[in-house]
Amino acid sequence: MTTPPPLPATGAWLPGDPVGERRFFTFATDRRFALDSGRTLSDVVVAYETWGTLDADGRNAVLLCHAWTGDSHAAGPAGRGHLEPGWWNAMVGPGKPIDTNRYFVVCANVLGGCQGSTGPSSPHPDDGLPYGSRFPVVTIRDMVRAQARLADHLGVFQWLAVVGGSMGGMQALEWAVMYPRRVRSLVAVATCMQATAQQIAWGAIGRRAIRLDPRWRGGDYYDAAPGDGPSEGLAIARMVAQVTFRSDNVFTDRFGRELADRGDTGDTLGMWQQFEVERYLGHHGNKLARRFDANSYLAIGKAMDLHDIARGRGSIERAIARIQVPTMAVGIWSDMLYPSYQQRQLHEAVAANDVQSEYVEIDSPHGHDAFLINGDQIAGPIERFIGDVSKTS
Amino acid sequence: MTTPPPLPATGAWLPGDPVGERRFFTFATDRRFALDSGRTLSDVVVAYETWGTLDADGRNAVLLCHAWTGDSHAAGPAGRGHLEPGWWNAMVGPGKPIDTNRYFVVCANVLGGCQGSTGPSSPHPDDGLPYGSRFPVVTIRDMVRAQARLADHLGVFQWLAVVGGSMGGMQALEWAVMYPRRVRSLVAVATCMQATAQQIAWGAIGRRAIRLDPRWRGGDYYDAAPGDGPSEGLAIARMVAQVTFRSDNVFTDRFGRELADRGDTGDTLGMWQQFEVERYLGHHGNKLARRFDANSYLAIGKAMDLHDIARGRGSIERAIARIQVPTMAVGIWSDMLYPSYQQRQLHEAVAANDVQSEYVEIDSPHGHDAFLINGDQIAGPIERFIGDVSKTS
Numbered sequence: 192m193t194t195p196p197p198l199p200a201t202g203a204w205l206p207g208d209p210v211g212e213r214r215f216f217t218f219a220t221d222r223r224f225a226l227d228s229g230r231t232l233s234d235v236v237v238a239y240e241t242w243g244t245l246d247a248d249g250r251n252a253v254l255l256c257h258a259w260t261g262d263s264h265a266a267g268p269a270g271r272g273h274l275e276p277g278w279w280n281a282m283v284g285p286g287k288p289i290d291t292n293r294y295f296v297v298c299a300n301v302l303g304g305c306q307g308s309t310g311p312s313s314p315h316p317d318d319g320l321p322y323g324s325r326f327p328v329v330t331i332r333d334m335v336r337a338q339a340r341l342a343d344h345l346g347v348f349q350w351l352a353v354v355g356g357s358m359g360g361m362q363a364l365e366w367a368v369m370y371p372r373r374v375r376s377l378v379a380v381a382t383c384m385q386a387t388a389q390q391i392a393w394g395a396i397g398r399r400a401i402r403l404d405p406r407w408r409g410g411d412y413y414d415a416a417p418g419d420g421p422s423e424g425l426a427i428a429r430m431v432a433q434v435t436f437r438s439d440n441v442f443t444d445r446f447g448r449e450l451a452d453r454g455d456t457g458d459t460l461g462m463w464q465q466f467e468v469e470r471y472l473g474h475h476g477n478k479l480a481r482r483f484d485a486n487s488y489l490a491i492g493k494a495m496d497l498h499d500i501a502r503g504r505g506s507i508e509r510a511i512a513r514i515q516v517p518t519m520a521v522g523i524w525s526d527m528l529y530p531s532y533q534q535r536q537l538h539e540a541v542a543a544n545d546v547q548s549e550y551v552e553i554d555s556p557h558g559h560d561a562f563l564i565n566g567d568q569i570a571g572p573i574e575r576f577i578g579d580v581s582k583t584s
Numbered sequence: 585m586t587t588p589p590p591l592p593a594t595g596a597w598l599p600g601d602p603v604g605e606r607r608f609f610t611f612a613t614d615r616r617f618a619l620d621s622g623r624t625l626s627d628v629v630v631a632y633e634t635w636g637t638l639d640a641d642g643r644n645a646v647l648l649c650h651a652w653t654g655d656s657h658a659a660g661p662a663g664r665g666h667l668e669p670g671w672w673n674a675m676v677g678p679g680k681p682i683d684t685n686r687y688f689v690v691c692a693n694v695l696g697g698c699q700g701s702t703g704p705s706s707p708h709p710d711d712g713l714p715y716g717s718r719f720p721v722v723t724i725r726d727m728v729r730a731q732a733r734l735a736d737h738l739g740v741f742q743w744l745a746v747v748g749g750s751m752g753g754m755q756a757l758e759w760a761v762m763y764p765r766r767v768r769s770l771v772a773v774a775t776c777m778q779a780t781a782q783q784i785a786w787g788a789i790g791r792r793a794i795r796l797d798p799r800w801r802g803g804d805y806y807d808a809a810p811g812d813g814p815s816e817g818l819a820i821a822r823m824v825a826q827v828t829f830r831s832d833n834v835f836t837d838r839f840g841r842e843l844a845d846r847g848d849t850g851d852t853l854g855m856w857q858q859f860e861v862e863r864y865l866g867h868h869g870n871k872l873a874r875r876f877d878a879n880s881y882l883a884i885g886k887a888m889d890l891h892d893i894a895r896g897r898g899s900i901e902r903a904i905a906r907i908q909v910p911t912m913a914v915g916i917w918s919d920m921l922y923p924s925y926q927q928r929q930l931h932e933a934v935a936a937n938d939v940q941s942e943y944v945e946i947d948s949p950h951g952h953d954a955f956l957i958n959g960d961q962i963a964g965p966i967e968r969f970i971g972d973v974s975k976t977s
Contacts, residue, residue: 328857385841386841387836387840388836388838388839388840388841388859388861389861391841391859391861391862392823392835392861392862393827395823395865396820396823396865399816399820399866403793403797403816403817403820404796405798423792423796424796426792427789427792427796427820430788431789434782434789438782439780439782439923442780443780443781443782447781448779448780448781448784448892464721464890466781466788467781468781468788469785469788472785472788473792496859530832
């Protein structure tokens with residue numbers, strides 16, 4: 192039996208680590224990049240990957256937007272630089288629904304992330320030390336503004352489609368609202384127009400758990416030794432999320448009341464007879480701590496709480512009125528985190544303006560994660576939807 | 585503006601604190617009390633309250649079983665010894681649905697609790713110091729066995745009804761299964777026959793947050809100064825529970841995206857623009873830490889995870905077959921923690937044996953807590969149900 196290596200102090204990708212398929216674009220080296228919070232950043236790096244080739248007319252570009260703990264590696268195998276295979280491998284590639292023989296596909300690590308884009312683990316330009324607690328609050332709109340700079344850099348004036356699930360869907364929505372002339376269609380999966388109080392509550396609990404971890408050190412833990420980072424707080428935060436990503440039914444079917452460890456005595460508070468579901472959640476929490484940075488988890492979670500397409504635009508209706516392109520909203524009936532009524536609301540809000548809109552429901556008991564687990568159900572609709580848009584002028 | 589006093593190291597009621605309406609029964613002073621875990625306890629104290637008078641024939645006794653952070657104070661005002669008014673004040677009292685002019689009503693703090701019954705904060709008989717980490721795992725059945733000793737002491741051979749919601753409903757069920765001759769009817773509200781994987785998951789997350797709190801000190805924090813107890817871990821655990829006790833709809837209606845604190849800068853990770861729902865959850869978490877002991881929270885939470893009427897009895901069906909008395913199962917359609925299908929299952933399992941059973945649903949958007957918030961909806965049915973049973977021989 193091998194002992195797992197100690198958890199890193201931070202699960203961030205750091206310069207010097209294997210680059211894998213990542214490429215890097217740096218901007219705001221002269222003029223500072225203004226954030227919604229009123230703060231600014233300079234020397235902003237966006238890590239991204241591309242698949243396929245941009246047409247001469249630049250009209251076959253598809254932007255994929257990743258979710259909370261995702262990164263730019265949407266497609267491709269695991270390997271050096273990529274601990275995990277692409278998060279939408281089944282959907283993206285040659286001959287696949289989002290066909291890289293046909294489309295130029297781009298995916299960028301979000302601002303605030305930890306897989307190469309500027310985030311809390313990145314060096315602060317002033318002193319080269321990690322931002323840590325100095326990293327500003329960022330919003331979904333800030334993430335999208337950074338992606339717009341990348342689009343300029345790549346020569347993409349207009350995306351054929353912007354596609355994303357969960358937090359990726361928030362970005363897709365903001366793209367269509369912020370830059371209506373730069374988006375020809377959007378696909379928003381298992382997401383919402385504004386974070387609800389319950390969604391904020393889940394996020395806030397996870398954040399408070401990370402901050403409780405004494406190894407978080409107020410956010411400045413980057414010089415800690417391996418195993419001495421805030422992995423326990425991050426694991427707890429992930430456990431909260433993991434339950435909301437799944438469903439009661441599936442947990443019952445998969446784990447029921449199976450025991451992972453009977454324990455030999457009844458004398459340690461609460462540890463006698465650990466259930467399999469506890470072991471599973473603990474495993475996933477620890478696994479995330481190995482590949483993800485706790486501060487990025489905080490920063491991105493906060494960005495999701497702040498997500499509200501109505502903010503500064505008067506109302507949801509006025510924001511949605513800016514969307515004048517074909518829209519596909521995808522829901523999952525068993526999703527307890529982003530219940531399907533939220534995607535139906537999006538569809539209805541767009542359709543109310545006589546704009547082409549459709550609602551597709553994934554029939555799966557797997558909850559929120561069905562957008563990854565049962566991607567096959569939306570493969571056909573997304574392939575057809577983007578294909579149809581590509582035929583329009 | 586007054587500063588709140590520092591949180592106690594433990595929210596437990598301790599000898600020397602005002603007694604209020606509590607009375608105490610001590611047993612196992614000679615022979616030790618055996619627990620499901622294989623461990624034993626001695627000098628077990630049960631704190632309880634009673635209302636009304638036991639009839640000469642002893643047949644008008646109703647047992648109320650409290651939920652996770654409840655205690656014996658089911659009815660009556662707040663005051664010295666009772667930080668809060670009775671948890672079912674609207675339901676229990678003279679002329680109320682559970683009429684104390686008519687019935688002898690008993691409510692006991694559960695084993696493992698912190699309001700006078702033996703629990704982790706109680707003195708260990710060997711050295712008079714708090715049990716702390718030495719406190720054994722207890723189960724719902726252990727709680728019920730302790731209540732049975734109290735019933736003997738009070739001269740109640742048979743309860744007219746055993747009534748409880750949430751964890752109280754688990755006790756009511758176990759009463760009917762463990763002591764079928766001692767129960768004439770049961771009312772089980774917003775509860776289940778066995779804890780599901782999702783319920784265990786929520787509990788496990790809260791426990792892990794308490795254990796992460798460095799002020800938990802492995803469970804031995806009772807000599808800590810005020811303000812130096814594991815209140816932050818307990819608050820986080822409570823926040824998880826609090827979200828599952830309510831509902832998406834009600835959170836949206838009540839809090840929406842209202843801000844509690846805009847914050848003056850965007851420079852502290854995740855603290856810019858705190859939402860009202862975060863403030864609310866934090867307030868309730870802190871409030872619980874003031875009145876409840878973190879170790880009791882762990883112990884009782886674990887007891888709920890271990891709740892399974894089938895354990896050691898072959899199957900749910902064989903356990904339920906022991907119930908041969910009128911049963912009322914109450915569900916709440918918006919309950920995400922103990923979804924109403926679980927109470928319908930209970931009703932159907934009892935009815936399958938040709939035993940009188942009814943299912944009543946509370947029509948409320950308030951989620952699990954509706955069993956307290958909308959108690960008015962079940963006041964009539966419970967009054968009628970117990971009244972009918974009281975007329976039988």
